[in-house]
Amino acid sequence: MMGPHWWYNRFRGWGYRLTIPRQAxxxxxxxxxxxLSAEEIYLEVHKEYPSIGLATIYRTLxxxxxxGIVNKFxxxxxxxxxxxxxxxxxxxxHHHLICNVCGRVIDYRDFSEEEKNFFESLERNLSQRYNFEIKNHQVMFYGICDKCKGK
Amino acid sequence: MMGPHWWYNRFRGWGYRLTIPRQAxxxxxxxxxxxLSAEEIYLEVHKEYPSIGLATIYRTLxxxxxxGIVNKFxxxxxxxxxxxxxxxxxxxxHHHLICNVCGRVIDYRDFSEEEKNFFESLERNLSQRYNFEIKNHQVMFYGICDKCKGK
DNA sequence: ATCGCAAATGAGAATCATTCTCAATTGAGA
DNA sequence: TCTCAATTGAGAATGATTCTCATTTGCGAT
Incomplete structure (x- = not known):
């Protein structure tokens, strides 16, 4: 799944074209x-296709x-x-722990079954309640990381 | 709670001063x-204290x-x-539903008991697991809002 | 009170990610 | 192949945020 044809159909379905820059x-x-940040993507794409500009990266993203193909964080x-x-x-x-003091971002993906089930059922519930088609979610916990606790 | 003394002690505890701009x-x-955005805060503060600059707003925030007194979204x-x-x-x-198409942000705060309990216990669990002192959290669900579904 | 100094501030310049403009290119359908 | 809107590249423009630096302020010690 998610090969060139899949992308192609997805784009055509929205009335867009699947161009070389977009494929890249x-x-x-x-x-x-x-x-990845836009610039990181740009640099990677640039290795293979030096003619593709940064503006196109932003527009495509x-x-x-x-x-709904990409998440922005x-x-x-x-x-x-x-x-x-x-x-x-x-x-x-994964979800995130973010330190308010030093800005460090810790990912965690060792979800419990309970945590997974909870979010699934919550998404179903909210979708109905607000007639909102949920594609994904982000969870961030803010506070003080172990390294900054001593300060 | 959270009167001037409380703020004062909080600042002193961190070795900072509670100045007029910060109080404002x-x-x-x-x-x-x-x-509120930084500029909105600036405009409000400006009504009472026109001499306070935007840079101070950013630095204070x-x-x-x-x-850990303020959350940044x-x-x-x-x-x-x-x-x-x-x-x-x-x-x-509250938590948020954000439309990927039009950018609309919907707040919801009608949490179920289950939802509240879940986040409380998850925070306790994570705090221990990562030795991370959690102050607060943010949850965002992304997708397509009712108004954008027809498109 | 007042002195000394680091903390805090205001003003404006500088930064930097992102968006916009516009002329040139590309691709799907006729 | 032809047409026209979609897409693109390059560089300028935007706009939020950060930085610089000279000046002011407030806590702690005298």
């Missing part, structure tokens, strides 16, 4: 297992977010991060 | 029940976030929002 960006996002360091939304149901999905 | 900012945050519209963290345990606390 999806390629990079598929290979990475981290949240915005499109992908609207299409913000950890408060002044730059947005992106990742494939498909991962939000898969093993790569 | 806390005053505005206390009165508002919305997430950063300080307040580090001290980011909904992807290019500007950060701030609110008193104390509310995160109180009746004002």
């Amino acid at each position: 960006i999806l390629e990079i996002l598929s290979k990475s297992d981290k949240h 915005e499109l992908l977010v609207q299409m 913000d950890f408060g360091d002044g730059r947005a991060r992106y990742e494939l939304a498909e991962d939000s149901k898969g093993p790569k999905h | 900012i806390l005053e505005i945050l206390s009165k508002s029940d919305k997430h 950063e300080l307040l976030v580090q001290m 980011d909904f992807g519209d290019g500007r950060a929002r701030y609110e008193l963290a104390e509310d995160s345990k109180g009746p004002k606390h």
Whole structure:
């Protein structure tokens, strides 16, 4: 799943074209297992296709977010991060602990069964209550990390 | 609770001073029940104290976030929002539904008992597991809102 | 009180991610 | 192949946030 045809149909369904730059960006996002910033994606894409500009990266990412293919994160360091939304149901999905003092971001994905079930049922509930089609979610816990506790 | 003395002690405890600009900012945050942007806070503060500059607003907010007094949010519209963290345990606390298509942000605070209990126990669990002192959390669900479904 | 100094501030410049403009290119359908 | 809207690249423009630096302020010691 999620090969070129899948992307192609997805784009056509929205009335968009699956161009080389867009494929290149999806390629990079598929290979990475981290949240990438626009510039990081640009640099990766640039290795293979030096002619693709940064503006196209931003435009494409915005499109992908609207299409629900990509998730946009913000950890408060002044730059947005992106990742494939498909991962939000898969093993790569995770939540975050963010230190208010040093800004460190800790991922955790060792969810309990209870935690998984809870979010699934909550999403179903909210979808109905607000007639809102939920694609994914983000959870961030803020506080003070172990390294900053002594301060 | 949370009067001038309380703030004063809190600041002194961190080795900071509770100055007029800082009091003014806390005053505005206390009165508002919305997430305010730095500029909105600046404009409010400016009514009472026209000499206080925008840079001071930013510096103070950063300080307040580090001290755990204020929460910083980011909904992807290019500007950060701030609110008193104390509310995160109180009746004002809420989660968000964010539309990927039009950017609309829907708050909900009609939590079920189950939802409340779940987050409380999850926070206790994570605090232990990661030796991380959790002050508050943010939950955002992304997807397509009712108004954008037809598109 | 007042002295000394680090903390805090205001004003404006500087930064930097993101968005916009516009002329040139590309691709799907006829 | 032809047409036209969609897409793109390059660079300028935008706008929130941060930085610089000279000045002011407030706590602790005298």
